[in-house]
Structure formats: C-alpha cells, structure tokens
Amino acid sequence: MSAIIAIRDAVPTSADMNGGFYSPAKAKAATRAVFSSRFPLFRRLRNLFAARKLRLITCVLTLSVVVLVSSRLSSLMGWVPPHPNPSISRGCGYTVLINTWKRSSALKQSVAHYASCNGVAAIHVVWSDSDPPSESLKSHLEKMVFSKSRAAQKPNFRFGISQEEDLNNRFKPIEGLTNDAVFSVDDDAIVSCPTLDFAFTVWQSAPNAMVGFTPRMHWLHKKKSGMAKYEYGGWWSVWWMGTYSMLLPKAVFFHRNYLDLYTYNMPSSIRDYVTRERNCEDIAMSLLVANATGAPPIWVKGKMYEIGSSGISSLKRHSKRRNKCLNDFVSLVGRMPLVPTNVKAVDARFEWFW
Structure with missing residues (x-):
C-alpha cells in the first residue's frame, strides 16, 4: 500500500485533480492534446493522413458497388456467351x-x-x-x-x-x-x-x-x-x-x-x-x-x-x-x-x- 501511495505522490496527474481516481485513457488523451498544441505540424500531418485514409476507403467502396452493378447489368443486357473454364473449354487454341x-x-x-x-x-x-x-x-x-x-x-x-x-x-x-x-x-x-x-x-x-x-x-x-x-x-x-x-x-x-x-x-x-x-x-x-x-x-x-x-x-x-x-x-x-x-x-x- 505504501508503494502505491509513493507512486501517486511522485507522479501527479490530472486524475489527482478529480478526486484522486487515476485513468490511463484520460492521461493519454491529455498528453496527446498537449503534444498537438505544442507541435502544430504533427497535428496537420495527422489530419492529412486521416483525410486520405477516408478517401481511400470511399473509393474502394464505390469501386465495389460499380463492379457489382456492372455485373448485374451485363447479365440483363441481351445474350452473354458462357465463360469457358480453360480446363474444360471446347478444344484448344x-x-x-x-x-x-x-x-x-x-x-x-x-x-x-x-x-x-x-x-x-x-x-x-x-x-x-x-x-x-x-x-x-x-x-x-x-x-x-x-x-x-x-x-x-x-x-x-x-x-x-x-x-x-x-x-x-x-x-x-x-x-x-x-x-x-x-x-x-x-x-x-x-x-x-x-x-x-x-x-x-x-x-x-x-x-x-x-x-x-x-x-x-x-x-x-x-x-x-x-x-x-x-x-x-x-x-x-x-x-x-x-x-x-x-x-x-x-x-x-x-x-x-x-x-x-x-x-x-x-x-x-x-x-x-x-x-x-x-x-x-x-x-x-x-x-x-x-x-x-x-x-x-x-x-x-x-x-x-x-x-x-x-x-x-x-x-x-x-x-x-x-x-x-x-x-x-x-x-x-x-x-x-x-x-x-x-x-x-x-x-x-x-x-x-x-
């Protein structure tokens, strides 16, 4: 018990300001906020990568929908020849x-x-x-x-x-x-x-x-x-x-x-x-x-x-x-x-x- 008290006394955190209950998640968030405010370039880079990641996910989803719709339309628009399997297709060459x-x-x-x-x-x-x-x-x-x-x-x-x-x-x-x-x-x-x-x-x-x-x-x-x-x-x-x-x-x-x-x-x-x-x-x-x-x-x-x-x-x-x-x-x-x-x-x- 004394060891725990010693650690709390040696490393005060924002949790001590809120009734003495320590939260690792809150401490990490607080540290990130201070770091971002001191280093604006890091904050801009993080926002940039987040935006690109969102655009990439959007493009992938859009492409998937286009491929699905195209395949459905192809099956509805007139005669479509069979897709021959190379191993069973009629003849060769x-x-x-x-x-x-x-x-x-x-x-x-x-x-x-x-x-x-x-x-x-x-x-x-x-x-x-x-x-x-x-x-x-x-x-x-x-x-x-x-x-x-x-x-x-x-x-x-x-x-x-x-x-x-x-x-x-x-x-x-x-x-x-x-x-x-x-x-x-x-x-x-x-x-x-x-x-x-x-x-x-x-x-x-x-x-x-x-x-x-x-x-x-x-x-x-x-x-x-x-x-x-x-x-x-x-x-x-x-x-x-x-x-x-x-x-x-x-x-x-x-x-x-x-x-x-x-x-x-x-x-x-x-x-x-x-x-x-x-x-x-x-x-x-x-x-x-x-x-x-x-x-x-x-x-x-x-x-x-x-x-x-x-x-x-x-x-x-x-x-x-x-x-x-x-x-x-x-x-x-x-x-x-x-x-x-x-x-x-x-x-x-x-x-x-x-």
Missing part, C-alpha cells in the same frame, strides 16, 4: 478467320505467317467473289499450312466460298469449329505470333469481350441546331484522347457465338445496310458485342503491320461515311450501346516499366 478479296499475294503471306503460330488450331479463309479460287491456289495454301506449322497437330485449313460480294460474309457461322476463340483478321494484317498468343490469353480471361489491336472511338457531338449526333474517331483520335469504344475486326478475337448472333439475331435492316453501302460491317459487329455484354472491348498493345496496298479506309470521304453509318446504326438499334474505356492490356515481360 483458336481459329484464324482471314477475310480476303482479290489479293492472292497478301493471302499467301498471311496464311504462311499464321500457320507458323503455335496457338492456331484452324485457318478459315472467307472468299467473297463471283469467281471461286483456283485449284492451284487452294492446293498451294494447303501445302503451305502443312509445311509452315511447327505443331504436332497441323491446323485445319479450308475455304468458305460465297458467290456474292457481301461484307456480311466475313461473319457467317463456321460449321465444325472445335474451339470457341475466333481471331478475325484481314488478309493484309500481320500480327506477330508472340503478340497473338498474348492476346489469346487476354481473351481467355474475358471471353465475352472483343480483344484486339485496332481501337476506334465515338463521341457525342451537338450541332448548332441542338441535334445530337455521334462522330466516329479513327486511330489518331484514340492516340490523342487515350480513349476507345470499338475494336475493328481487322485484327480481333471474339467468341464464336457472335458469328451466329450477327447472322441470325441482329436486325436484318443493319445487314441490308452493310450490303447496300459496302461498308461498316466492323462497326456493326462492335455494336452487336457491346449491346450483348454492356461492356467495353479490350485493346492489346502489340506488334502489327500491314502488307500490300491500303483498303477501303483510304478512299475519299471515308470519315463522313463512317459517321453516317454510326448514326444510322444507332437509329436502327434504338440506342448507343458502345462503352468507352481507357484500359490497355500490355505484356509486362517486354516492358521496361510496369
């Missing part, structure tokens, strides 16, 4: 769907290149011409696929021949596919094999999305009359703004079921429009996927180059025609389904900083 038009030289280079990529399970050429491919060309390409492929199981190669010249032909369903992933590519677009394989792994993580290398964008533009119109933005718009909402099927992965949706479920008025105008089938496919998923595409950074002469995009008045297509399609669909995004998939193994 992907089908390269090459769209060609009277460019045999470019087609030969394209087939030879993609046959050498390890992930390619099949190569399907879309031939839309009143004159069918010659037997010598088909035989040459078949031998090229066999000789260029380094896989034990050689890719399956065949032509899909259509008599009419219709851009809708590039999205016709393919019978006998053994894999879900389709890489749609023009005959003059070459994507390096490592880049292509990386994009395939990105698609496997998001099989509902379009995953590819040719981003484009749209934005709402209001004219002086007050009428709202959409404008189509090419590559330089994407580069300048850092935003995109479409991926062109010039070089893009998508789920095989979108071929069925494009052919059998999309409004026939849009397919008729593409046939009549000979343009904008790529915009139509982007609208279709966005309408089905309610989600943006995924742009992959990688090596891609073009061979031969440029195509329809080099024609005059191309931008005006694309603007018209975009607005006409939105009118036919009844709304704008495209979702802008700033996300880019990058293979960190080949980056200096990540």
Whole structure:
C-alpha cells in the first residue's frame, strides 16, 4: 500500500485533480492534446493522413458497388456467351478467320505467317467473289499450312466460298469449329505470333469481350441546331484522347457465338445496310458485342503491320461515311450501346516499366 501511495505522490496527474481516481485513457488523451498544441505540424500531418485514409476507403467502396452493378447489368443486357473454364473449354487454341478479296499475294503471306503460330488450331479463309479460287491456289495454301506449322497437330485449313460480294460474309457461322476463340483478321494484317498468343490469353480471361489491336472511338457531338449526333474517331483520335469504344475486326478475337448472333439475331435492316453501302460491317459487329455484354472491348498493345496496298479506309470521304453509318446504326438499334474505356492490356515481360 505504501508503494502505491509513493507512486501517486511522485507522479501527479490530472486524475489527482478529480478526486484522486487515476485513468490511463484520460492521461493519454491529455498528453496527446498537449503534444498537438505544442507541435502544430504533427497535428496537420495527422489530419492529412486521416483525410486520405477516408478517401481511400470511399473509393474502394464505390469501386465495389460499380463492379457489382456492372455485373448485374451485363447479365440483363441481351445474350452473354458462357465463360469457358480453360480446363474444360471446347478444344484448344483458336481459329484464324482471314477475310480476303482479290489479293492472292497478301493471302499467301498471311496464311504462311499464321500457320507458323503455335496457338492456331484452324485457318478459315472467307472468299467473297463471283469467281471461286483456283485449284492451284487452294492446293498451294494447303501445302503451305502443312509445311509452315511447327505443331504436332497441323491446323485445319479450308475455304468458305460465297458467290456474292457481301461484307456480311466475313461473319457467317463456321460449321465444325472445335474451339470457341475466333481471331478475325484481314488478309493484309500481320500480327506477330508472340503478340497473338498474348492476346489469346487476354481473351481467355474475358471471353465475352472483343480483344484486339485496332481501337476506334465515338463521341457525342451537338450541332448548332441542338441535334445530337455521334462522330466516329479513327486511330489518331484514340492516340490523342487515350480513349476507345470499338475494336475493328481487322485484327480481333471474339467468341464464336457472335458469328451466329450477327447472322441470325441482329436486325436484318443493319445487314441490308452493310450490303447496300459496302461498308461498316466492323462497326456493326462492335455494336452487336457491346449491346450483348454492356461492356467495353479490350485493346492489346502489340506488334502489327500491314502488307500490300491500303483498303477501303483510304478512299475519299471515308470519315463522313463512317459517321453516317454510326448514326444510322444507332437509329436502327434504338440506342448507343458502345462503352468507352481507357484500359490497355500490355505484356509486362517486354516492358521496361510496369
């Protein structure tokens, strides 16, 4: 007892001022108050960290709510392809769907290149011409696929021949596919094999999305009359703004079921429009996927180059025609389904900083 009394006498506290009852919590609070009053910088730093902590918690909660709502909306907005489990997904690898038009030289280079990529399970050429491919060309390409492929199981190669010249032909369903992933590519677009394989792994993580290398964008533009119109933005718009909402099927992965949706479920008025105008089938496919998923595409950074002469995009008045297509399609669909995004998939193994 005397020891306790000695301690109280030696170290007087504010508790002694309140009837002699000692409270450690009150003593700590009093000490903190004195310290803060003597050191205002400490007080400001403490308040700053507390505010940042609150903002961080708020951001995390907000992001969680957005992800939850987005997932619910995606399940309500049209058809959503199944999420294949890599261990049980149908087949392995992907089908390269090459769209060609009277460019045999470019087609030969394209087939030879993609046959050498390890992930390619099949190569399907879309031939839309009143004159069918010659037997010598088909035989040459078949031998090229066999000789260029380094896989034990050689890719399956065949032509899909259509008599009419219709851009809708590039999205016709393919019978006998053994894999879900389709890489749609023009005959003059070459994507390096490592880049292509990386994009395939990105698609496997998001099989509902379009995953590819040719981003484009749209934005709402209001004219002086007050009428709202959409404008189509090419590559330089994407580069300048850092935003995109479409991926062109010039070089893009998508789920095989979108071929069925494009052919059998999309409004026939849009397919008729593409046939009549000979343009904008790529915009139509982007609208279709966005309408089905309610989600943006995924742009992959990688090596891609073009061979031969440029195509329809080099024609005059191309931008005006694309603007018209975009607005006409939105009118036919009844709304704008495209979702802008700033996300880019990058293979960190080949980056200096990540």
